[in-house]
Amino acid sequence: MTYETIAQVEDLRAMLARGADVLVLDCEFDLGDPDRGRALYLEAHLPGARYLDLELDLSGEVTGSNGRHPLPARTAFAATMRGFGLKSGQQVIAYDGNGGIYAARLWWMLRWLGHGAVAVLDGGRQAWGDADLPSESGEPGPVREGDFMLGEPLVGQPITAREVLANIGTGELQVIDARDAQRFAGAPHPLDTVSGHIPGASNRFYRDNYDANGRLKKPAELAEAFGTALNGKTPEQAVLQCGSGVTACHNLLAMEVAGLKGGRLYPGSWSEWTSDPSRPVER
Structure with a gap:
């Protein structure tokens, strides 16, 4: 089964238990304290999760006239995701501890690249903890670059x-x-x-x-x-x-x-x- 909008904690737990090919991405962020998201990730994150930073990974260059979090070029973001190990067709589950707002940004951006197998973990970090499921801490090990390639966008063209x-x-x-x-x-x-x-x-x-x-x-x-x-x-x-x-x-x-x-x-x-x-x- 492929998840394309939201996934429940039970869904992700089952995927991890059977060794499914799933890429878990932590999108925690704090607009008032940009370093806090990574600090929280290092303190505790879902098993195997890797951290994406809103401003470093999910945004392009700020010019002063294009908003606080402009989109990067599609080709640049595709390269970023390959660097996180993303493979074509691989299930992605994104989460945060802020109601899913930063995870939803990643959800939209991956669909913008043509990757449909992406979902937001419903309830995020809190729901995982409420289920008394294990977490990890610290930096993850090295990752092998993925083979993801750009496809036709699955969302409408961004408005100017x-x-x-x-x-x-x-x-x-x-x-x-x-x-x-x-x-x-x-x-x-x-x-x-x-x-x-x-x-x-x-x-x-x-x-x-x-x-x-x-x-x-x-x-x-x-x-x-x-x-x-x-x-x-x-x-x-x-x-x-x-x-x-x-x-x-x-x-x-x-x-x-x-x-x-x-x-x-x-x-x-x-x-x-x-x-x-x-x-x-x-x-």
Whole structure:
């Protein structure tokens, strides 16, 4: 069986027990303390897991006008993943301790490379610990380079700031902002140089995608919530954004689980949008 959206702790435990060919990747990160993710990984991680850093591995070069976490080139990211041992068709299970937001970024990016066998561990690090399953610590041993090769993207082409700007006039697409309601409304926030949101955007806070136990909500519940955020548009007309193109991927994952496929990512998101003062802002 191949997992392409989420996998449960029991699924991963069974895979590891039978020696399945699975690549487990720890995506822990802290925007306020960029070194903390690796420190937590070294302290304890799932058996065999390797660590991917949001800013070093899952982002490209920051120029000051392309957002805080721009996408790397597809070819460059494919090389990165080969360096982590990724093989063509290999099952990938990604996790973190933050509700899956950083793991979802990896999920989307691997699908962007054409790799479909990737899933986010539902409940992440906490669910693994709650099941009283073993962990490891320290640096892993060397890895043999994988044979992964780029394929046709399994996601829609990322949206550009120019396309988002044009859409303000046409209204053909529905932008959905994953930030919390206060930031969306215009409350100051240390991560934002300008407060507010893209004109015409709706708001779906990514944390509302999971329950009190950190597990993703049921598909029907997610479908109802995103149906409201779509404002009558189809899933294919959705543009998902956030502060820097990370938590928007969690909304894309939740939509996929809900059967609402075809939404596209605006990778630059609010941090790119506000780097140009000529772009309009709504509060």
